Amino acid sequence: MLTDITIGQFFPGTSALHRMDPRAKLLLLLVLMAAIFVFDTPGGYAALTCLAIALAVSSGVPLSMYLRSLRPLWWILAFTFLIHLCATPGEVFFHIWIFDMTKEGLARGFFLCLRLALLIVFSSLLTFTTSPLSLTDGMERLLRPLKVVGVPAHELAMMMTIALRFVPTLIEETDTIMKAQQSRGADFSTGNALKRVRHLIPILVPLFISSFRRADELATAMEARCYRGGEGRTRMKELHVGGVDYAAAGATALLLAAMGAMKAAGV
């Protein structure tokens, strides 16, 4: 069922991660993502994996949700793993038909999958613990200096806010439209690729029409509530960088230093 999707979901809570400033979280996420690529040693991965697990536990969000967020990607992970397992030259430990599985491939496939999984888990840590609004708010503030070079920070953030707000509504609507067309004998799961694309028309057309209508009504509602762009707008929730954020930044810096040291030492 479509309504089973968990990506982008926010779980309200009071953990340290929840209390952090979204700007700090966004920046630290970027740093950690970079770290995944820079410190590509077993020691670095071990440290980052431990960090990911520790943060996931401390977030108070059910751990099963993190596993669920990986689920849509499992076949990409499996595929990546197999490709590297068979295509990396080195010491062959298993042979089947034309495939040579190597020890080097095993290690490489494993680390690549781990790298992808870590990227997903770190992103989930951000979206699970940050309300969509404060997330976009954080992005808007971070992008604001770029306004001088023409980046429409407020508009982008408003678009994000609305998109996030309507994800559950549109998922529900898609679900209903699919059920309705199925009741009229539509079949979405058989036939070749071209046929399958054609089968999407009875879903996409109603969905587009309804989205346009929603957009139109929403624009009217926003105007009626005096919306006139970002100029002169205030915020109920001002962002504050506080103790938690400094602590998190400090901890991340130390971790990076440690991983740097490990990499230098060749661990």
Next chain:
Amino acid sequence: MAFIEIEDLCFAYPSERGERRMALDHVSLSVEEGEFVAVLGTNGSGKSTLAKHLNAILLPTSGVCRVAGMDTRDGAHLWDVRQTVGMVFQNPDNQIIAAIVEDDVAFGPENLGVPSDEIRRRVDDALAAVGMTAFHGFAPHLLSGGQKQRVAIAGTLAMQTKCLVLDEPTAMLDPVGRKEVLDTVRRLHRESGITVIYITHFMEEAAAAQRVVVMEDGKVVEDGSPKEIFSRVDAMRKRGLDVPLAAEIAWRLRKQGIRLPEDIVTDEELAVALCR
């Protein structure tokens, strides 16, 4: 001067072939501050178009629409007009902008540039006024239709709106949601004296108003107390509108020669009249 003054207002939607369809045809109407007016009419009678004139979403093709003395066509007062008249629309899903209830209520005052601690206070007051305080941190898609409409009402209250215009706010709700919305509006009208313009298809809701305006083909065709309007059962049916059940039954009984007063609208009044 009345709070809302509409004089000889015409509005035509532009159409693709150049011909123009008159959605509002020489409408004149005035509403005093603190009134509770219900607007009835079939789909396409022009009632939503009229509502959209009250906060300058649409501007008259000819004629005048004044709110608290301000001409809605006067660009200098545009934001004052929109702050004075708050709108609640039919589809509860398409007017909630933020992904959290309290953030949505804050949307209006944020646009007006109100300082943040003042917004906080207004949002808390507005949510309390519609009885939604307990839901302040909820995501809108987890609320019922009636609750979403109450959030939308709170969003206008946080702008310190003087007049609430509701465009079929209950059309998509179940009976529980309908009652929630109507009760909230009645209470706000009673307790804070807010002016209410309430567009609806439901006669029981119209019966709660002090005054009923009936629209047909872009014109105001009836304007009076619920008792006056609903006693004209024949005329209402010809316009494709219902009347409250008690009014209809009293009318049928009178046709059968049973003597009953002309102005019966509620079950209670019928019981009293029949059991004098």
Next chain:
Amino acid sequence: MPIELKGVTYTYMKGTPFERTALKDVSLTIADGSLTAIAGHTGSGKSTLVQHLNGILHPTKGEALVDGVSLEGKGKENLLARRKVGMVFQYPEQQLFEETVAADIAFGPKNLELSEEEINRRVRSAMEFVQLDYETYKDVSPFRLSGGQMRRVAIAGVLALEPSYLVLDEPTAGLDPQAREELLRRIAELHRKKKLTIIFVSHNMEDIARMAERVVFMHDGRILVDAPPSEAFFADEEMREAGLAAPPTVALLSRLREAGLPVEADAFTADEAAKRIAKAIRKKGGASC
């Protein structure tokens, strides 16, 4: 042969913190040729229930049968069983997608892989039944019609499948009084003339009172009342529990009875109610109690 639900339980998002059981061990048999109304609050499980009637949802536990055949499974007979039940969703006009009214109505029959003539015949007859003139409307874009007309096109799209059972979820929601009146008359006629078995979900007690031969009240995923209207609307305690109000005629007549007028309260149209009151008054001699 009937539609049968046997001990059906349904759980949404099983295995997540959002898990919610919408139906709890529900058993229901819909007899051939009957007109049943299902009422209940939003969240009572009524929409989930009807989605089991044509296999859109499959029971987490229990089974759903049409004419003795399970709706679950990939077999030919399961598919045929599902096709016997037509389903009109809430706000069905939101599923229209074709460029013309006729093409949209033909979508269902085309999926059944019928011959061109048969498709045409069905489109014509379905349009006739919802009172949309074939010649006038066949080439019109459905998106240029009024709300009430769009809804009739959508219903015609389901009728063109020529189901033996028709399920309608809130068919009159959002229509103005006139459009609502017309649609209810169409549904009553489908039942009377086409001998269609009809199940409709509604929270409008007035509609239910006028139309149904049998009334099912749902609350919290269970069936609370299953009885003819003359009984169901007088199950005060159950109705209060389900958060439902009596139909306006019943409420009014009960109020008059309380005031001392000796009138039976089981009238479901304004006309019927007025006749009862007139009779009661004449019996008493004069317009006083």
